[in-house]
Amino acid sequence: MLTGYVNMKIYLGHYNFKEIEKKWQEYWEKTKIYQAVDNPRKDNKFYLLVMFAYPSGDIHMGHFRNYIIGDAIARQQMIAGKDVLHPFGWDAFGLPAERAAIQRKIHPQEWTLKNISVSRSTLQKVGISFDWSREVTSCLPDYYKWTQWMFIQLYKKGLAYRKRGYINWCPEDKTVLANEQVKDGKCERCGTPVIKKNQEQWYFKITAYADRLIDDLDNLPEWPDNVKTMQKEWIGRSYGAEVDFIIEDTGEKLPVFTTRPDTIFGVTFMAIAPEAEILNHLHLEGEFKEKVERYKQKAMARSEIERTALTEEKDGVFTGKYAINPFNNEKVQLWVADYVLAGYGTGAVMAVPAHDTRDFAFAKKYGIPIKVVIHPDENSSLNSNEMSDAYTDYGPMVNSGQFNGLKGKEAIEKVTEYAHQNGFGRQKVNYKLKDWSISRQRYWGCPIPIIHCDKCGVIPVPENDLPVVLPKVENYIPRGRSPLEDAPEFINATCPQCGGEAKRDPDTMDTFVCSSWYYLRYTDPKNDKAPFDKSKASNWMPIDLYIGGITHATGHLIYFRFFHKFLKDIGWVDTPEPALRLFNHGMVLDAKGEVMSKSKGNVISPITLMDEHGVDVTRLAMYFTAPSDKEVLWSNDSLTGVEKFALNKFYPLIKKYCQTKPNLKQYFNRKDLTEAEWKLYVKLNQTIQKVSDSFDKLQFNTAIAALMELVRDYDTTDIKNDNFNDYLILKAIKLAAPMIPHMAEEMWRKAGFTDSIFKKTGWPNYDPKAIVEDEIEIAVQINGKLRDTIKVAVDANQNEVETIALNSKRVQSFIAEKQIIKKIFVKGRILNLVVK
RNA sequence: GCGAGAGUGGUGAAAUUGGUAGACACGCUGGAUUUAGGAUCCAGUGCCGUAAGGCAUGGGGGUUCAAAUCCCCCCUUUCGCACCA
Numbered sequence: 020m021l022t023g024y025v026n027m028k029i030y031l032g033h034y035n036f037k038e039i040e041k042k043w044q045e046y047w048e049k050t051k052i053y054q055a056v057d058n059p060r061k062d063n064k065f066y067l068l069v070m071f072a073y074p075s076g077d078i079h080m081g082h083f084r085n086y087i088i089g090d091a092i093a094r095q096q097m098i099a100g101k102d103v104l105h106p107f108g109w110d111a112f113g114l115p116a117e118r119a120a121i122q123r124k125i126h127p128q129e130w131t132l133k134n135i136s137v138s139r140s141t142l143q144k145v146g147i148s149f150d151w152s153r154e155v156t157s158c159l160p161d162y163y164k165w166t167q168w169m170f171i172q173l174y175k176k177g178l179a180y181r182k183r184g185y186i187n188w189c190p191e192d193k194t195v196l197a198n199e200q201v202k203d204g205k206c207e208r209c210g211t212p213v214i215k216k217n218q219e220q221w222y223f224k225i226t227a228y229a230d231r232l233i234d235d236l237d238n239l240p241e242w243p244d245n246v247k248t249m250q251k252e253w254i255g256r257s258y259g260a261e262v263d264f265i266i267e268d269t270g271e272k273l274p275v276f277t278t279r280p281d282t283i284f285g286v287t288f289m290a291i292a293p294e295a296e297i298l299n300h301l302h303l304e305g306e307f308k309e310k311v312e313r314y315k316q317k318a319m320a321r322s323e324i325e326r327t328a329l330t331e332e333k334d335g336v337f338t339g340k341y342a343i344n345p346f347n348n349e350k351v352q353l354w355v356a357d358y359v360l361a362g363y364g365t366g367a368v369m370a371v372p373a374h375d376t377r378d379f380a381f382a383k384k385y386g387i388p389i390k391v392v393i394h395p396d397e398n399s400s401l402n403s404n405e406m407s408d409a410y411t412d413y414g415p416m417v418n419s420g421q422f423n424g425l426k427g428k429e430a431i432e433k434v435t436e437y438a439h440q441n442g443f444g445r446q447k448v449n450y451k452l453k454d455w456s457i458s459r460q461r462y463w464g465c466p467i468p469i470i471h472c473d474k475c476g477v478i479p480v481p482e483n484d485l486p487v488v489l490p491k492v493e494n495y496i497p498r499g500r501s502p503l504e505d506a507p508e509f510i511n512a513t514c515p516q517c518g519g520e521a522k523r524d525p526d527t528m529d530t531f532v533c534s535s536w537y538y539l540r541y542t543d544p545k546n547d548k549a550p551f552d553k554s555k556a557s558n559w560m561p562i563d564l565y566i567g568g569i570t571h572a573t574g575h576l577i578y579f580r581f582f583h584k585f586l587k588d589i590g591w592v593d594t595p596e597p598a599l600r601l602f603n604h605g606m607v608l609d610a611k612g613e614v615m616s617k618s619k620g621n622v623i624s625p626i627t628l629m630d631e632h633g634v635d636v637t638r639l640a641m642y643f644t645a646p647s648d649k650e651v652l653w654s655n656d657s658l659t660g661v662e663k664f665a666l667n668k669f670y671p672l673i674k675k676y677c678q679t680k681p682n683l684k685q686y687f688n689r690k691d692l693t694e695a696e697w698k699l700y701v702k703l704n705q706t707i708q709k710v711s712d713s714f715d716k717l718q719f720n721t722a723i724a725a726l727m728e729l730v731r732d733y734d735t736t737d738i739k740n741d742n743f744n745d746y747l748i749l750k751a752i753k754l755a756a757p758m759i760p761h762m763a764e765e766m767w768r769k770a771g772f773t774d775s776i777f778k779k780t781g782w783p784n785y786d787p788k789a790i791v792e793d794e795i796e797i798a799v800q801i802n803g804k805l806r807d808t809i810k811v812a813v814d815a816n817q818n819e820v821e822t823i824a825l826n827s828k829r830v831q832s833f834i835a836e837k838q839i840i841k842k843i844f845v846k847g848r849i850l851n852l853v854v855k
Numbered sequence: 856g857c858g859a860g861a862g863u864g865g866u867g868a869a870a871u872u873g874g875u876a877g878a879c880a881c882g883c884u885g886g887a888u889u890u891a892g893g894a895u896c897c898a899g900u901g902c903c904g905u906a907a908g909g910c911a912u913g914g915g916g917g918u919u920c921a922a923a924u925c926c927c928c929c930c931u932u933u934c935g936c937a938c939c940a
Contacts, residue, residue: 203937245859249935252858257939277940290940333938358938368940377938451939572935643880644867650933657867660880667895712871721869724879731879798875803921805875843920848874853920 034670036633040761044146052097052775053150057543057555059102066559067093068538068598070567070575071108071155074134075115078141080607080615080653081568083625087638088604088647088717089566090147094757095714097148099782104559105148106541108155109135112163113530114192114208117463121496127463128491131158141626146634146760148777153544157465157533162540164486165550166533167468169582171479172589174469178224179457181477185294185361186456188216193497194460195220197529198453199253199574215294215319221467221526222454225581229254229450232580241600246572253573255451260435262444264289264342264369267350271300273342276364276449280438281430284419285371285392287382288352289342290335292359293318295366298338301353307339311355318357333358333381344369345443346434347420356381364449372409373401379409392418393426455578457529462495462502464527472514472521481515487523501525534575535582538562538597553591562598569603576601602717605650612652623653635759636662642719642758661723665759668730672748673766677741680771683749686786695737701792702732703747707785710754719758726755745770750783752776791847799824800851801833817844824850 047053069089072082093105111131120127135156142149155162173179187196191211195218200207225232233254236247259278266273275289291298293315303311314336335356342353358377359368372382372389382389389403393414400417401410413427425433438444458467466487468480480487490509495502503509504525514521536550542559543551567575583597608614609621616622628637639661645651687700706729713722729751738744749770756763756776767776774780791813797820799807807829811820821842824830834854841853 245935248859252936255936255939259940275940279940358940360939363939370940375940377940449939451936569934646868649868652867654867654881656881659882663895664880720867721879724869727879796875800875800921803919808875841920843874845874845921848871849921851874851920 034633034666034762034765036635036761039765040144040146040634043761043764044143046764047146047148047775047777048143050775051152052777053103053105053148054152055104055106055150055559056102058558059104061558063101064104064559064563065093065096065101066104066562066564067096068105068541068562068565069107070565070571071110071157071534071537072138073113073115074109074111074131074138075119076134077137078145078625080623080625083145083637084607084641084647084651085566085568085604086142086145086147087641088602088719089564090760091642091719091757092564092714092717093148094760094777095782097777098753098756098780100779103148104153104541105150106153106155106544107142107147107149107151108153108537108541109157110530110534110537111135111156111158112464112527112533114194114461114463117461117495117497118192118208120463126491127495128158131463144634145625145629145638148760153541155537155540155544157530157537158463158489160486160488161545161547162537163465163489163533165540166465166528166536167480167485167487168482168550169532169536170468170528171482171485173223173585174479176585176589178227178585180222180224181219182222182454183217183219185215186218186220187213188218189213192461193499195456195458197456197531197574220456220458221469221524221528222456223532223581225455225578226450226452228581228584229256229452230448231584232452232577235580235584235596239596239599239601242598243601243603246569246576246601246603249572250577253452253577257449259447259449260431260438260444261365261447262345262369262438264344264351266301266353267341267343268302269300273297273367274365275367275369276447277369279371279374279431280434280444281413281416281419281422281425281427282371282374282392283344283346283369283434284416284422285373285390286344286349286351286369287372287388287390288354288370288378290354290356290359290368290370290378290381291338292361292366293355293357294361295359297365297367298355301338301340303338303340305339307337310336311338314355314357321357333377333384335381335385337385345438345441352387354381354385362453363451373403373406374409374411376409376411379406390418392416455529455531455581457532458526459529460499460501460525461497461527462489462492464530465489465533466503466509467524467526467528469524470512470514470521471524472517472519474519475514475516475521478514478516478521484515489527501527503527531575531578535578536586538579539586539592550591556591557593560592561594561596564600564602565598566602566604568606572603602648604647605645607651607653610652610654615653623655628655628658632658632662633761635762636665639665639723639759643723644720646716646718646720648717664723664727664730665762669726669751669755669759670762670766672730672733672751673769675735675744676748676770677745678771679742679745681742681746681749683746683781683783685746686789687743687746691740692743693737693739695734696740696743697789698792699732699734699737699747700743700786701789702729703750704785704789707750707754707783708790711782711785714757722754723758726751753780753783795847797847798849799827799830800849801830802853803851806830806833813847816846817842817850820844820850824852 067089069085093103096103116131117127120130187201189196189206189211191209201213205212233251233256257278260280261274261276263272263274335354338353340353341350370378372378373391374393391401391403394400394417395414415424415426416422416430435446466489468487470478472478490506492506510523512521512523539551539556543555586592640657643661644657689697706725709725710722752763752766764776793813794810795813796808796810798805807827809823837854839852840855843851
């Protein structure tokens with residue numbers, strides 16, 4: 020019945036990947052197979068999102084891996100019959116594009132648009148199933164019009180506001196950075212140490228959502244724990260109390276935040292951050308004024324890295340002023356110290372040297388008293404003269420008046436309650452998270468839709484006048500203030516309120532604003548009346564699977580959740596969270612484990628590999644090398660095994676197809692198959708199960724291994740039933756199709772189908788009664804050590820297995836002259852005989 | 856320093872979540888075929904040992920009939936946070 024021996028040499032020539040890839044790519048495009056509908060069935064939709072890309076050149080290995088992971092899942096869902104939305108777009112504003120443009124002396128817009136078109140056509144050649152009809156590009160006015168609209172909605176709700184304060188400034192990029200763009204005190208992009216600068220900026224009030232951003236993480240079971248933990252820590256919620264100390268001279272309140280109100284009687288000094296506003300209220304005099312001033316200057320000049328280095332000894336300077344502890348009316352010294360952070364709490368801390376490590380070191384250095392107010396327990400005590408470090412655990416309060424003896428949680432509650440009743444304190448929750456600084460003094464970004472009028476103040480641009488178009492200026496080099504300030508045609512405007520002369524806001528937005536809502540635009544990308552149609556968005560939301568790098572854990576992924584929650588509050592979306600499941604893929608490094616970069620000269624381009632080996636083989640190699648969440652040390656050797664498999668083993672299956680058009684929905688009955696066929700049928704169903712499981716976990720390496728086993732076991736000499744033969748081949752093609760789409764489509768068509776395999780043809784379900792073989796090998800252990808394996812019927816009970824086992828010569832030799840004292844039997848697995 | 860994860864053959868990795876460790880590949884060794892091959896096919900391949908057998912999942916202890924998997928200590932490593940009062 021079958022074609023018999025096939026010369027593999029001839030065969031390889033028969034899979035002309037260049038031709039076949041082109042053929043199907045054109046077909047898929049022509050038939051619009053990836054075009055998502057606007058109104059999927061709610062219970063049958065699958066929104067697969069991969070993070071959109073910076074168009075910084077053509078795509079590299081990392082992109083390639085990211086997108087083929089998503090593509091395999093998207094295609095599996097298509098086969099499975101889901102309505103799939105799998106869009107793509109470009110995060111096209113931002114510093115990298117601008118910097119590259121400056122280097123090459125091309126306008127950022129031209130550079131960006133050119134890169135987009137190159138990258139797009141590469142992605143099309145990779146055969147990624149993106150719905151290009153929904154492409155969005157964040158630097159084009161039809162998109163950023165709505166980014167500006169978002170800004171205005173936030174402004175209307177009081178969630179976008181201006182504030183003067185110290186900001187992170189990158190002297191190299193000459194712009195403000197958000198906290199998440201500062202890594203180790205350096206600019207994340209260029210590595211330049213960041214300095215503090217006092218400037219008026221726009222902020223989004225993300226802190227108003229801090230609690231929901233933390234609490235709702237518990238409703239995201241399909242987000243990785245590490246990301247959730249990172250977000251929780253980043254937001255950094257801590258419960259405590261705020262206590263008002265009194266500045267002795269002026270009687271002014273000096274509130275401080277503490278998580279340890281139970282140590283309040285141990286306060287021996289207060290420390291204030293050099294940048295803190297309160298310092299100006301102290302009316303410092305004489306030499307103290309000078310010293311403090313000098314210290315402030317010094318502290319501000321130090322870089323963030325120096326200031327936060329833990330090895331650095333803590334220092335500070337006495338202000339000559341005192342504050343009163345409202346609990347015991349004790350007078351405590353007021354110090355300025357740069358280990359206190361201006362941006363957290365009130366910028367001042369109550370220092371309890373006996374019970375805080377930092378305060379202890381500081382007190383020792385400056386000879387400030389140390390007062391013990393907590394003992395480790397009722398039976399042991401501390402002596403401040405003998406302490407070599409602070410005691411920071413909980414314990415009973417001492418030297419604390421009426422509170423003596425209370426400890427831990429109860430102590431904290433009682434102390435706080437007392438402060439509350441007496442009007443000098445309250446419960447307080449504090450967050451590390453700060454409001455999101457979004458102003459950037461750069462050209463290549465989304466203009467902030469605000470007009471500054473001398474008469475009317477800050478006026479948002481009316482929504483009808485959007486977009487505020489970014490002008491194409493010649494001089495976009497950053498100089499420390501926004502280049503737009505020097506573009507008269509842009510900066511000069513009329514006030515929408517009084518009609519008088521006014522100025523536009525010269526800054527552009529952080530690009531993370533653009534990427535905070537793009538996933539919604541995909542549901543309705545051409546809408547020019549609204550950012551998106553509510554019902555279209557509602558049809559597709561939430562995102563079922565969001566794939567991207569772990570690098571965005573505390574940046575983009577928090578902003579995007581914040582935006583979504585805001586949009587829910589103003590009635591534009593109806594789910595509490597944007598994405599049900601998050602998956603972080605691993606990085607691609609070179610064979611030595613180093614990042615691929617042009618400067619190192621170790622870049623391997625996926626394009627070169629695809630030209631030489633074809634898209635499908637290149638994809639397969641990437642899938643097979645490691646599970647998707649692990650990093651890959653890429654070596655071209657990875658191609659060898661999978662190439663042989665794909666070209667010499669898998670593709671030739673189609674030559675053995677007998678054109679019987681089997682019914683793929685059926686299961687076979689045992690009586691209709693020969694013994695060998697049934698065995699193969701079981702193998703097929705096991706493969707279906709393994710591949711499906713692997714896809715659920717995005718572990719394509721094991722899916723491929725399972726397919727390799729199936730093909731290895733497939734032996735036509737055993738098969739008499741052509742219908743079964745064809746059934747097996749078609750199922751195998753479907754299982755492989757998401758990973759090797761071109762080859763699979765080719766095989767599918769060769770099998771006589773006139774429509775695409777990706778058009779809801781049905782993902783294979785395994786036959787539950789054909790998952791285990793009739794006869795299996797089970798292990799026989801003596802005292803827990805493997806001594807033999809025996810073949811038994813799959814449902815053999817303990818007695819049957821024992822009989823067979825005891826018949827084994829090997830087993831006998833191990834139990835000879837010994838007594839069996841215990842028998843453990845796990846059906847289908849092991850028999851363990853304990854002997855003595 | 857704190858938090859989370861990881862450590863399995865020469866290499867990439869599997870392991871039904873406590874039940875035959877190393878699936879599937881790469882590489883290597885031997886053989887076959889071939890004018891030749893980096894092509895293809897067959898066999899072998901964790902380590903020690905001729906064998907019987909013993910030893911093996913970073914190291915050391917423990918729980919269990921049974922541990923890569925659970926518990927304790929240590930080492931290495933990756934990532935995140937890094938004076939958050």
